[in-house]
Amino acid sequence: MRKKLLLLDFDGTLAPLAKTPQAVRLGRKIKKRLDVLSRSKNCIVVVVSGRSLKDLKSYFHSRRIIYIGNHGLELSGRGLRLPRGAQRARRRxxxxxxxxxxxxxxxxxxxxxxxxxxxxxxxxxxxxxxxxxxxxxxxxxxxxxxxxxxxxxxxxxxxxxxxxxxSDAWDKGDAALHLVRKFPGALAIAVGDDKTDEDMFRALRKKAVTVRVGRWRKSRAEYYLRSQKDVVEFLERCR
Missing domain, CATH: 3.30.70 (Alpha-Beta Plaits)
Incomplete structure (x- = not known):
């Protein structure tokens, strides 16, 4: 079975949106499913978010998950190092x-x-x-x-x-592309719901399966899920 590289946005994708960022809650079912997938030898789970790395990690307990925070300016997991492009952007x-x-x-x-x-x-x-x-x-x-x-x-x-x-050219798309290149041969699947996730879809064109949560006719994603609730079912089908 071909290994999968799952690149998953957090707010609006893994977790439903709330009135404030602090009020967002990650459902028990999806959290458990991500833990199972991260333990699988056939899956590499990556959570990609605009949140800070510290904030993002507070929702999870798995050391097997790779975390991308601050729109690609932070990276943690599996001994990966922050790319030079992200380091340059951080200087500003x-x-x-x-x-x-x-x-x-x-x-x-x-x-x-x-x-x-x-x-x-x-x-x-x-x-x-x-x-x-x-x-x-x-x-x-x-x-x-x-x-x-x-x-x-x-x-x-x-x-x-x-x-x-x-303003340096580094975003979620660059971060996602960096990981796709780090894991050659894996089937990359990128899922997101917001305009910043369009950076991922653009960068991974013809390099990954791209999925938008919620329809938007201007989206660069190839496929879509109707709502955030469908993300749970989508992950249940991943093996």
Missing amino acids: AHFVRLLARKLGSVFYFWEGVSVEDKGYTASLHFRNLRPDRLPVFSELVHFYRKKYERWPVVWRRGKKVWEIRP
């Missing part, structure tokens, strides 16, 4: 931290908005923002993107979140 992370502090001050009194500094990247969450406040919020985001456009950072819109990363 102080610009992200400075911007996170500035945005934290700007939106400090905004109900439903929070700034998360993850060390190498940052997130501007607005999932709980009142709809009538969205136009003003969007104007402010546009203003600060313009104000700091010369800074070496990239803003990426996700599901009710703005992801802010160092």
Whole structure:
């Protein structure tokens, strides 16, 4: 049987989305299934996330899983070392931290908005923002993107979140491609639900089976699952 390399996003894929990142819970069934797959000689399990490595690992107890955090800027598991491209990008992370502090001050009194500094990247969450406040919020985001456009950072819109990363060309796609090359011969399967996961689908075109959770006509994924609940069934079928 051909070995499988499972590249799995966390929020919205392995775990259902919640009002805040801290409120997200990983289901017992899917957690157990990932543990079983990680013990199998036929599977290599990789969790790919925008969360920090420390935060991501807190949801799991398996040392056999490979973890990619901060959109590819952190890597842990199986003795793997962080690629040079990611190391270069990390050198500019102080610009992200400075911007996170500035945005934290700007939106400090905004109900439903929070700034998360993850060390190498940052997130501007607005999932709980009142709809009538969205136009003003969007104007402010546009203003600060313009104000700091010369800074070496990239803003990426996700599901009710703005992801802010160092501008060096390194993302989830580069990290996923790095692992595909580390495990030649394995059948790579990438699963994700958000726009940052499209980086994976783009980088792994013709190199992996790509699956989007939830339909989106602009997606680069070849296949799709209807919802996050279908991910459990998908993993149950993996052997």
